[in-house]
Amino acid sequence: MFDSTYGVVIQRNFKALYVDLAFAKIYGFDSPEDIYQLDSLLDLIAPCDHQEALNTYQRILANQQRPRMHSSINVDRYGREFSVLAIDHVIEWEGKPALQVTIIDMSAQEEAMLQLQENERRYRELVEGSLQGILVHRDFKPLLVNQTYAKMLGYPNVDALISTGTIFSHIPEKYQDVARSRYDMLLAGENTSQNVTVRNFRLDGSTAYFKLSERVIDWDGQPAVQVSVLDVTEQLILEEKLTYQANHDSLTGLHNRRFMTSTLESRYKLDQSMSCILIDLDDFKSVNDKHGHAGGDKTLRAFAAVLNEVLGSHAFSARWGGEEFIICMSDYNYEQALCYAQAIKSEINKWNFEEATTASFGVACSCDSDSDYSLMIQRADRALYEAKRLGKNCIVTTDNDFYS
Secondary structure, three states, X not given: OOOOOEEEEEEEOOEEEEEOHHHHHXXXXXXXXXXXXXXXXXXXXXXXXXXXXXXXXXXXXXOOOOOOEEEEEEEOXXXXXXXXXXXXXXXEEOOEEEEEEEEEEOHHHHHHHHHHHHOHHHHHHHHXXXXXXXXXXXXXXXXXXXXXXXXXXXXXXXXXXXXXXXXXXXXXXXXXXXXHHHHHHHHOOOOOEEEEEEEEEOOXXXXXXXXXXXXXXXXXXXXXXXXXXXXXXXXXXXXXXXXXXXXXXXXXXXXXXXXXXXXXXXXXXXXXXXXXXXXXXXXXXXXXXXXXXXXXXXXXXXXXXXXXHHHOOOOEEEEEEOOEEEEEEEOOOHHHHHHHHHHHHHHHOOOOOOOOOOEEEEEEEOOOOOOOHHHHHHHHHHHHHHHHHOOOOOEEEOOOOEEO
């Protein structure tokens, strides 16, 4: 079984590398093989969006733009245009970067919205039968809601929601001023309509994300705000999950190398002074040899826990590769970075590894003459190499200071 609303494709230069069945079905094809036969995935994008699609792909692969969620007009095999929500993120496919795109078919929701707008005279009938949530309120007091909206907020029926007298309590406190300001602007005519995505609390306290389309209407001779509500909780959770997977190491939960290099590059562009610590677990191969890869994995996870325990929110760390880790800190000098290295080295002895584990450390700071972050990393790597040469289980800085 598959959900035809969601489909996944992995592509490089708009040539499909992997397609799931749901993706093929969304575009009217019988199987993924039909997609593989296309000369280009641009055939599935409306011509007016071709250049933007090409530009976005190039910027993402060049690390000039973060992957994001965006909408576009696509075309199925029969020439029918429809709206989709696309969630991009970069992955590695057969040793090279590729773009994984999750496609969400939004045509049903958009058709429902258009139907509402085009049939004002049948307003109440459409409200009751709509797949979207419908709310009319004045100063956040609900005047009319449909069953769909009541269900979105966790109420058993419309009357249960109406009887509360307010929807304001479903808005997180830190967003209430923003919501009131948006309401006042609508009534003042400063915005004739607004489309926003908001966070709300359901009746049971759980979090939901709603896409709102708001406009001012006349209700019993006085202005009120009509809101069409689309529950996008699953889409946002999916986006967050995919973003997390793209930026984190699956074994340790730390950030991965791609995220770290992207972060360092952006911070260097802001001319922020940086310091970094490269760490390599000593004789890690012997752990794998004695305890198998499961034992090695346990050691890597335990060391990641050490980093989280010592660093807290003062620095950001990543698994650099294999048994090598990196820590980077903004506006930290040698002495401060060295203190963290010493604290980590000391903390290792308190944790329950598969066997006695030590690590070697290389500490470096950025220089005004650096053209990019990689020069700082190279200096830290040379210091780490020197720590290994000096017998391991020690800390070396780029000034060749040695700390056992």
